[in-house]
Amino acid sequence: MDLKEAGIDEGISEVIVTTKSASGKLNAAPIGIITTTSEDKTKNNHFVKLYEGSKTLSNLLETNKLVANVTDDAVLFVKAAFDNLDETHFSLFSGFQVLKEAKSWILFQSVLAEESSEFYLFQLTPITVKINRKEVKAINRGLNAVIEATILATRYDVIEDEREKEELKKLMVHYAGVVKKCGGRREKEAMEILDEKCFFL
Ligand SMILES: Cc1cc2nc3c(=O)[nH]c(=O)nc-3n(C[C@H](O)[C@H](O)[C@H](O)COP(=O)(O)O)c2cc1C
Incomplete structure (x- = not known):
């Protein structure tokens, strides 16, 4: 599945990731989706590298799914980094809570690929994609x-x-x-x- 149209391209794409705990508690946090291209350039690989201590990490270890919410809203990034976003920001996509205002949503399944004393690396497989808005925007x-x-x-x-x-x-x-x-x-x-x-x- 090519995610370029949904805003996820080679390199690190900064998005707001929504995850759920095993008990169903929702969390949102800014996280980088790492995208590498295979040598034959036919296949992209997606990963997240998560450091100890975040809710996102414990949720992913428990439920193995995340949604990448693609947005350029600076306020959402700051709020999600420090506090959880309140429920007015969310709607449902494929049974998963997502940011209402996001330009696209990508639901990923995750598998733990590497674990060290410093980080956990998860490989991501896209399951469903929804593009809500396509906008042209110059770099700010x-x-x-x-x-x-x-x-x-x-x-x-x-x-x-x-x-x-x-x-x-x-x-x-x-x-x-x-x-x-x-x-x-x-x-x-x-x-x-x-x-x-x-x-x-
Ligand atoms: C733009 C941006 C990208 C970030 N990317 C990552 C990342 O890839 N991995 C990570 O572990 N933390 C990353 N962080 C830090 C987490 O967002 C931060 O630790 C957050 O408090 C975790 O929230 P949580 O406990 O609700 O999961 C990033 C922060 C920002 C602002």
Whole structure:
């Protein structure tokens, strides 16, 4: 199944992943879908690499399914990274809860492919795809900056080295500047939420 039309292309595609626990509790978090192309270029392989401690990891170990929700909404990325999104954001797709506003949904089955002390690598097989909206959009540096700053913010608490923490803060201040200059309303709102989470911005 070629997922290019649904927005998942070679490299790492940042999406919001929805998963369910064995007891049916829903979770949403930003995760990168890793796509590699086989040598004969006929087949794409999809993976997620999950670090210890996330709800997404425990849910996937329990239920082996995830939905990649393709969206460029900066606010959803920031909210999903820190809190769970409230139920007004969700609707149903193939019996699975998905982000109502997403441009596409891809339901994947997962198999644990590699496990180390640092991460779990799951291979993903697409089961069903739905494209809701096709939009042409130019690159916005503000959106990219929000994504970079959000990734750094999720790492801040797990880093112990003080010098590394200082470096990370400097980078985040830089990204906040890019959002101020290049971002639209949604990117600026996302950065304000991030600012409340990270007192140092
Ligand atoms: C854009 C973006 C991409 C991310 N990609 C990953 C990833 O591929 N793997 C991972 O373990 N964490 C990733 N994270 C961090 C998780 O989203 C973060 O740890 C989150 O708090 C996990 O939430 P959960 O406990 O609800 O699953 C990413 C964060 C952002 C902002």
